Amino acid sequence: MNLDHVFKKTKKALRKRESTTTVPDGLLCRCSRCKKPILVQEVRDAYYICPKCGGYFKVRAYERIRRVADEGTFQESDRELVGENPLGFEGYEEKLAAERLKTRMKEAIITGTGSIDGIPAALGVMDSRFMMASMGWAVGEKLTRLIEKATTENLPLILFTCSGGARMQEGIHSLMQMAKVSAAMAKHHAAGLLSVCVLTDPTTGGVTASFAMEGDVILAEPNALIGFAGPRVIEQTIGQRLPKGFQRSEFLMEHGFVDRIIERSELKKVLADLCRMHDREYCKKALCQLVDTEIQEGAKKNPAARPALEQKESGSAWEHVLAARRADRPVGSDYIRALFSEFYEFHGDRRFGDDPALIGGIGLFEGVPVTVIAQEKGTSAKDRVKHNFGMCQPEGYRKALRLMKEAEKFHRPVLCFIDTPGAFCGIGAEERGQGSAIAENLLEISRLKTPVVSIFIGEGGSGGALALACGDEVWMMENAVYSVLSPEGFASILWKDKKCAPEAADKMKLTAEDVVAAQAAERMIKEPEKLTIQNMGSVLEQLREELRRFLKQYTVLEPEKLCDRRYERFRKL
Template sequence: MKFQRLFKKNRKEYTTVKVNTSNVPDGLLRKCKKCSSIVLAEDVKNNNYICPKCGGYFRVHAYRRIEMVVDKDSFEPMFEGLNTRNPLKMKGYEAKVQALRDKTGLDEAVTTGRATIGGNSVAIAVCDGRFLMASMGEVVGEKIAKTVEYATKENIPVIIFACSGGARMQEGMVSLMQMAKTSAALKRHSESGNLYISVLTDPTTGGVTASFAMLGDIILAEPKALIGFAGPRVIEQTIGQKLPKGFQRSEFLLEHGFIDEIVERKDLRNRLTTILTLHKKDDKSYTDNFNIKKEKSTMAQKKRESIKMITESVKKSAWDRVLASRMNDRPIASDY
């Protein structure tokens, strides 16, 4: 107590100095989270939402992303107006969703529709991190599944831009079921012979990574994007070890074969155009590949018939079995 009285007695008095600062209009400046620099918002926008000082990537709003990659005025939104339910009766959840709708102008965390890229028709879905970190709830899963099913029906490729914190915890098991639903829709899309391009942006984590994000026929990623299931800090706390530098970044995943290519934002539209053009179904190369697959399928059917004949020849004469063994398309060891 004596020390405290002495401290208070000897303490110098400090005064707060008020500094008059000029008013800065809202939206004029933005802060880069990578280098902490304050930059003009207009400069960021004109530079594809990339920091002009350090090259760090800003997150892009869904409609801005669509504007950056699709042909001008070609985007037609689909599957809007789906109602977000509150299956767990989570307190404040409905009010939070409504507030985000008013703030962002979006109906949910993913925007879906049809467009053309380089003249190629595609179905497209773009996640928007402003809406509950683009977490996947019932409506997000439903919109993605419907978009994929539409692409399957129309016989066109589908492109999904993933940016998400994972499954939406406010919806519990209902949100987790969207992993299976979107994956099943993409499986049917693949079996119909159609292309799926997945574009991974920062961050792509949780149940989204464990479902539609990593199921692409071709998986592209933006530079230095965080991609993984559990976050690095969670993994370190679980295993009690320090992770390698750059772990779960797109460069690390490319090196270990999890993704196909890292594409800078300025090159993404051209890269998508090239991929879509190469996979056009009316191309001769596609037709030739289809005919080759058809021919292989016919040969496989013949081999199956040969196997059946040899199996049934057990009941036949020795000479019948000799004739079966001399067939040119008789099955070999790998067929068995």
């Protein structure tokens, strides 16, 4: 009998004793981000998010569907559709068979229809366990059939993407799926239907360069890798290390290609809200209800019941300028919070970047979905620097136009809040086409087939303001100003002395009263003395009343009639 190590704690004995301790299979998993072991059940309960570091685990397709679709509503389509080996690639059929056995899936995507909070939708969910969710013929065909079904049945389309790109073993047949699926997406868009793409980790290659970036709304999970070429390929090509965060969701949003980054816990609610806000029938019902309520309340309303604002002298034009510039004056985000519920901000121009000087998105005005766009100055000194004092870059104007075109597609009214000293002037702004961006807005808004109202809440400086103020009506707060140039700039150009700004303000006829008299604005909203967030209640009530009237009057017009009226509005000036 070997009695070695019985009475002594040697290293050899300790190693033997440690090796006999095992964890039952399936009890623990390891987070790829913090590298710590976690109970599998904890991860499942947290929607596959690490409870220790917040890192995201990959989620299987059927699990995603279970979390998003209402229980018992998902009906899978084309379950048995599988691809072949078009190139006769050696070992490919065996590889597919092994993947099917391992994942219990026929292909890398699950498609079908179901309900999200009671709203019927078409769902397509990719699963990276199957050949890295690469897109071959079968994936492209299943997607195309799903999109065609969504188009035929007037369904919103929700796609969850993750992919390593094209299926190399299928060569040109794989490449053609990008064009095929994109053509189906174009038909879905042309039918005026909503598509939402949710980008998950990783979304790369041909999937990124096709349907993943073609949604009306593009959402992303936090820290997901999103790009065309993979980071390793880029590093090898350029011979440089990539910066931290490159090609991650946050990077994509900062550069204008992702609307929002969404936590998994919020996903179902956000998708349901977006489907409702983009549903034409829902919008029509909400508008009818708003009109009916307005008629009923109007009959009961006593005009004397509204608190009368204190009568005050209008003051000089320069005093209006100073009032419009006051740091404690309500800014765009204050009006958004006060007037709209369920506001979803969207980011980016889908070309270059996201401009913090302009906030845009969708909100509910008394139940009616509207697109809201606001130039944002900020409140604190730090906030004002972050928002560039409300001076938009080209990306801001392009973001605004993108949101307006999306509103046009869904016949949703557009509300613009204007507060800017003017468009930002700088080297970068000129390089990226500041003048071109403003010009494009003027051209496109003139023929936009949905109602547009612009409200001046502070400064309205030149083309930087006009780029959002060429719609159906313009309203001005009592102390707002609207001019061809700042009084200081006007005085400098004409009199070579910016100290003459007060006299210039008077000559420029830039007050709300002056602008309404010139027929460049339709309404003036009365203000209390020194308007602040605390005393803006009367202003909000006037705005609500005017917005109800505007929606009632303009949403019933045919698109051609709307554009004709808009043309005549400017033609007479």
